[in-house]
Amino acid sequence: MVGNCSHRPNRQPGQAKFFLTGYLSITMLHLQSETDPAWVSAALAGVETILLDHAHCEKKAASTAMGLIFRYQDRYPLMRPLSELAREELEHFELMLDVLEARDIPFERMHPSPYAGRLMKAVRSEEPLRLLDTLIACAFIEARSCERMKLLSQALPDPELAALYKSLLASEARHNTTYIDLARGFFPEEDVRERIVAIGAREAAVILKGAPELRLHS
Numbered sequence: 001m002v003g004n005c006s007h008r009p010n011r012q013p014g015q016a017k018f019f020l021t022g023y024l025s026i027t028m029l030h031l032q033s034e035t036d037p038a039w040v041s042a043a044l045a046g047v048e049t050i051l052l053d054h055a056h057c058e059k060k061a062a063s064t065a066m067g068l069i070f071r072y073q074d075r076y077p078l079m080r081p082l083s084e085l086a087r088e089e090l091e092h093f094e095l096m097l098d099v100l101e102a103r104d105i106p107f108e109r110m111h112p113s114p115y116a117g118r119l120m121k122a123v124r125s126e127e128p129l130r131l132l133d134t135l136i137a138c139a140f141i142e143a144r145s146c147e148r149m150k151l152l153s154q155a156l157p158d159p160e161l162a163a164l165y166k167s168l169l170a171s172e173a174r175h176n177t178t179y180i181d182l183a184r185g186f187f188p189e190e191d192v193r194e195r196i197v198a199i200g201a202r203e204a205a206v207i208l209k210g211a212p213e214l215r216l217h218s
């Protein structure tokens with residue numbers, strides 16, 4: 001069951017409280033699993049691949065937010081938070097292009113991780129449940145990005161890259177909260193919680209399954 005869908009979100013995303021970076025935990029992000037340390041080792045060994053995939057992920061995150069703005073034009077409360085989020089993701093994309101250029105890593109196409117596609121299979125097809133599930137799934141993608149960026153910030157031996165990832169944590173955690181807050185603005189708390197648990201379980205299973213190639217979400 002869904003509630004009144006016309007009211008504004010309970011809390012404006014920009015006003016969300018953050019508590020980073022040292023004790024940002026998976027619980028705060030609603031994640032049901034921690035990244036396997038083997039992923040961190042693989043990421044350190046393939047850092048150029050991670051940086052290129054990260055650039056693509058930022059571009060995709062902006063595109064996803066823009067897609068929601070177009071799909072849900074009758075949901076005014078989505079417009080500004082998702083516009084701000086898309087803009088911030090494009091800034092991150094440009095930042096990653098700078099990083100790639102500085103390291104002579106060519107920007108080129110790459111196969112995306114199957115992670116997001118597999119996670120999105122949890123989204124129910126009928127509206128407005130589709131909206132609820134999409135917002136929660138997007139929140140989890142942001143959450144996993146945030147968790148992995150934290151791991152990279154702690155493990156990367158290159159101080160510049162470690163600082164880069166540390167600098168991105170707050171934004172990615174805020175994006176997680178933006179999507180959850182939007183869901184809470186449109187749907188009853190009980191429904192949101194139920195989907196956080198259900199989609200969170202799927203997210204944990206998808207990340208455990210891994211991917212054929214090293215990626216930010218492999």
Ligand SMILES: [Fe+2]
Pocket residue numbers: 058061088089092171172
């Ligand atoms: Fe980002």
Ligand SMILES: [Fe+2]
Pocket residue numbers: 061089142171172175
């Ligand atoms: Fe993000």
